[in-house]
Amino acid sequence: MPKLWTNNVKEHRHAVRAAALDAAAALIAHSGPGAVSMTRVAEQAGITRATLYKYFPDVETLLAAWHERQVHEHLAALGQIRADAAGSGHELQAVLQAYALMIHDRRAYEAPHLHTGSHSDHAQQHLEAFIADLIRGDAGDLAGLGPEDLARYCIHAVGAAASLSSRDAVPLLVEATIRGIRK
Template structure:
């Protein structure tokens, strides 16, 4: 098999996986988590159920992989929010604001949130966010802009949980970010 043929097959498989995940998420929004079946997904993607089962064993596995992809995208967004900003406080503010916006759009309760907010993919992503926050807080503490009497790793957890706790996705997050930043001042 030529390299280009192998790449095109891999590209096709990746595209089918993405189509399946996106169709599933769309169906969840239309019918709720319990209203989605493998048959509905296959129909939406216009593939056979046999083909669908070659990619995923059940609806839950599709949603978990979709969520893992989404988390990876969010971590990338957070890192990009810090890019090109020299001032440590401005960099921290940009990342905290970005995180608050992302956290405000996540599912909060119910069966879907329970399914999505478990497993190794979530713990790994949370650790990446904590590491990023810790790095930013240490830099801001060295500049004298945030408190140094509490270790940066503890402040990172404070930021993560305080910003994730807001429960009204319709409200702007800027006020909450200001409150969190006030708690970080020396």
């Protein structure tokens, strides 16, 4: 059981919420979103169902909160990958490959209904702007479209990673995508 009591109420609430989301994440990773129930999450988090219901009124709200946290973590990871590749001339490739791998790896537990709502819209806009900025900084000779249109193209193209039969094919998909935006 995790220790959930902290020095103040705000920290305590954050710890309980994080424990519930961690428990949901573990259930999703093990058995998929269909395995998430309020009872199972409460048991896994070491809290009562009544406490869990104070934070999340239902499974759908809990799953949406888990998904929102995943999205924020993925965007932060892509930002770190960009920073790590800075100056190499391969920032766009590194970010697109990481994003494609995220897409490929999540397909086992994907639930399309989680990709709705304002957090998903905001994340999509952030991702498009992030990739457009990488495209603007790319030294290569790009196709005649603007960076925003090319960013949407890249996002959709690497989205095909969800249907690739192997992780080994992801770099090939990314290379084809990058070739597609060059003249």
